[in-house]
Amino acid sequence: MDEVIRKGPPELTPTLPDYARACADFSWDTARAELAGLPGGGLNIAFEAVDRYATSAPERVAFRFLRRGGEVEDLTWAGLREGTARFAGVLEGLGVRPGDRVFALAGRIPELYVAALGTLRHGAVFCSLFAAFGPEPIRTRMEIGAGRVLVTTPALYTRKVAPIRDRLPALEFVLLTGDPNACPEGTLSLTRLLEEATPTKEAAQTREDDPALLHFTSGTTGKPKGALHAHGAVIWHRLSARWALDLHPEDVYWCTADPGWVTGVSYGIVGPLTNGVTSIVDEGEFNPERWYRILDEQRVTVWYTAPTALRLLIRAGMDLPRAVDLSRLRHVASVGEPLNPHAVRWGVEALGLPIHDTWWQTETGGILIANLAAEDIHPGAMGRTLPGIEAAILARRGDALEPAPPGEEGELAIRAGWPSMFRAYLNEEARYRRCFKDSWYLTGDLARRDADGLLWFVGRADDVINSSGHLVGPFEVESALMEHPGAAEAGVIGKPDPVAMEVVKAFVIPAAGRAPDEALRAELMAYARKRLGPAVAPREIEFVTTLPRTRSGKVLRRLLKARELGLPEGDTSTLEEAS
Numbered sequence: 001m002d003e004v005i006r007k008g009p010p011e012l013t014p015t016l017p018d019y020a021r022a023c024a025d026f027s028w029d030t031a032r033a034e035l036a037g038l039p040g041g042g043l044n045i046a047f048e049a050v051d052r053y054a055t056s057a058p059e060r061v062a063f064r065f066l067r068r069g070g071e072v073e074d075l076t077w078a079g080l081r082e083g084t085a086r087f088a089g090v091l092e093g094l095g096v097r098p099g100d101r102v103f104a105l106a107g108r109i110p111e112l113y114v115a116a117l118g119t120l121r122h123g124a125v126f127c128s129l130f131a132a133f134g135p136e137p138i139r140t141r142m143e144i145g146a147g148r149v150l151v152t153t154p155a156l157y158t159r160k161v162a163p164i165r166d167r168l169p170a171l172e173f174v175l176l177t178g179d180p181n182a183c184p185e186g187t188l189s190l191t192r193l194l195e196e197a198t199p200t201k202e203a204a205q206t207r208e209d210d211p212a213l214l215h216f217t218s219g220t221t222g223k224p225k226g227a228l229h230a231h232g233a234v235i236w237h238r239l240s241a242r243w244a245l246d247l248h249p250e251d252v253y254w255c256t257a258d259p260g261w262v263t264g265v266s267y268g269i270v271g272p273l274t275n276g277v278t279s280i281v282d283e284g285e286f287n288p289e290r291w292y293r294i295l296d297e298q299r300v301t302v303w304y305t306a307p308t309a310l311r312l313l314i315r316a317g318m319d320l321p322r323a324v325d326l327s328r329l330r331h332v333a334s335v336g337e338p339l340n341p342h343a344v345r346w347g348v349e350a351l352g353l354p355i356h357d358t359w360w361q362t363e364t365g366g367i368l369i370a371n372l373a374a375e376d377i378h379p380g381a382m383g384r385t386l387p388g389i390e391a392a393i394l395a396r397r398g399d400a401l402e403p404a405p406p407g408e409e410g411e412l413a414i415r416a417g418w419p420s421m422f423r424a425y426l427n428e429e430a431r432y433r434r435c436f437k438d439s440w441y442l443t444g445d446l447a448r449r450d451a452d453g454l455l456w457f458v459g460r461a462d463d464v465i466n467s468s469g470h471l472v473g474p475f476e477v478e479s480a481l482m483e484h485p486g487a488a489e490a491g492v493i494g495k496p497d498p499v500a501m502e503v504v505k506a507f508v509i510p511a512a513g514r515a516p517d518e519a520l521r522a523e524l525m526a527y528a529r530k531r532l533g534p535a536v537a538p539r540e541i542e543f544v545t546t547l548p549r550t551r552s553g554k555v556l557r558r559l560l561k562a563r564e565l566g567l568p569e570g571d572t573s574t575l576e577e578a579s
């Protein structure tokens with residue numbers, strides 16, 4: 001028998017009180033009809049997120065920014081409309097056209113949020129890059145996305161963008177936050193442009209299928225993939241946030257994810273705003289004391305975070321949660337990695353609530369599977385599909401993939417066509433098409449479904465590394481390492497880690513004439529950190545004399561991993577051990 005955590009009577013009626021009924025009654029037309037829609041027809045994410053509430057509740061706080069220095073800055077819906085209309089005016093003035101790509105590279109500062117929504121309002125495509133990326137991941141992504149505009153801070157520009165600027169021919173405008181008089185040559189002051197801009201009167205007349213958001217994710221091979229989402233995604237952002245995060249209008253909601261990742265946009269910006277819910281945005285990095293203090297002082301009621309952060313809080317001990325008042329918390333959810341049953345139970349003890357696992361991906365644009373507020377929790381299960389979503393476990397039968405019966409493992413697949421489904425991998429039509437089989441979108445995750453319809457995560461079907469909920473493509477790391485003259489070859493895997501789930505580990509064959517010593521290791525580590533940034537660079541480097549490869553030359557990462565873990569090597573018939 002599975003363990004079950006029974007829930008007491010809810011404080012508020014859950015937004016999805018009766019799952020079976022909601023599934024039976026579900027229709028996409030009804031979901032769509034809940035949105036305001038543009039006055040002249042069409043759909044625009046920024047209009048749903050900003051204008052709608054700027055009219056009905058202008059003085060309500062949309063974002064409360066907790067700045068690094070300790071200051072608190074509130075941005076009301078009226079303020080957000082003013083800021084985003086000005087940002088759209090800036091883009092207009094620069095001649096940015098619908099569909100053009102506007103990138104941001106910044107921490108969780110107000111300008112980033114204004115730029116995101118202002119870009120959508122203007123009808124351009126927004127893409128946020130994680131500020132901890134090094135110059136190389138920034139360059140690859142901006143090149144694939146052909147970013148025309150970049151919003152960033154002076155410090156990030158100088159350190160990470162200026163050195164690669166001449167390799168970004170599509171980049172015309174760099175808009176810098178902060179002091180207008182401190183902008184280096186080739187950049188413009190965002191502060192001044194916003195002051196001088198004429199706010200645009202209305203959101204662009206975008207339609208459901210027009211591109212809106214671009215998020216990069218990592219694959220096993222080749223470059224990062226630019227998953228493109230359309231304005232219609234807002235239908236699901238709104239509904240899934242309400243259902244899976246149990247958002248009620250009076251909530252104070254804190255999503256700890258950075259907008260450099262999809263969670264920080266779908267549920268750090270669009271989900272709460274389109275539900276008229278106030279969000280806390282913390283500019284600081286993870287810190288157990290501060291996080292507990294934020295939950296207490298900001299009276300957070302709904303909290304969306306990640307398993308790695310929860311594991312770090314568990315490590316920090318019980319004294320911290322005991323010293324604060326967490327009685328306002330009503331719903332806690334997590335995403336990005338498997339949520340251990342221990343963490344779910346710890347939630348009950350430390351926070352007074354179990355943690356609700358949710359599952360989704362960059363490609364799905366929004367939560368598709370969740371443990372629901374109205375239901376008991378089976379620790380370790382990802383939950384069930386939200387109404388409107390159909391999942392299958394596809395198992396291999398000869399050459400075919402077929403829906404498997406309960407209990408059998410297979411690839412998790414989702415019936416294609418929900419509104420926040422990615423519409424393309426930018427410039428990679430064939431790679432996009434390979435994700436679909438008949439009417440199913442293949443997620444690349446292995447899972448099983450039990451007889452009650454609950455889905456359980458089994459693992460990834462590919463070599464992509466999940467480090468603290470961030471997907472890292474081994475190829476990107478291997479390529480960077482091999483550009484160092486001291487490395488002849490590299491193979492990269494995810495090594496299991498008790499906190500981060502996996503950490504990036506590289507196996508390197510030193511270049512001819514280089515000894516496999518500490519000096520080379522330190523050099524490679526520093527080089528990788530500088531080029532890739534701490535979120536992507538390997539945590540560990542091991543020198544080897546050979547790397548297992550297939551006859552066609554691909555590094556057999558699976559074998560490297562099996563050896564690392566001391567597991568059986570499995571089928572090695574295609575192996576060609578090369579040095």
Ligand code: PRX
Nearest residue numbers: 335336337338358359360361362445457471
């Ligand atoms: O492998 C799954 C894992 O994270 C992948 C998606 O990562 P990304 O596209 O970066 O999006 C992260 C934010 C949604 C999935 O393919 N993953 C996500 N949620 C879970 C999970 N693994 C286990 N349990 C989850 N709840």
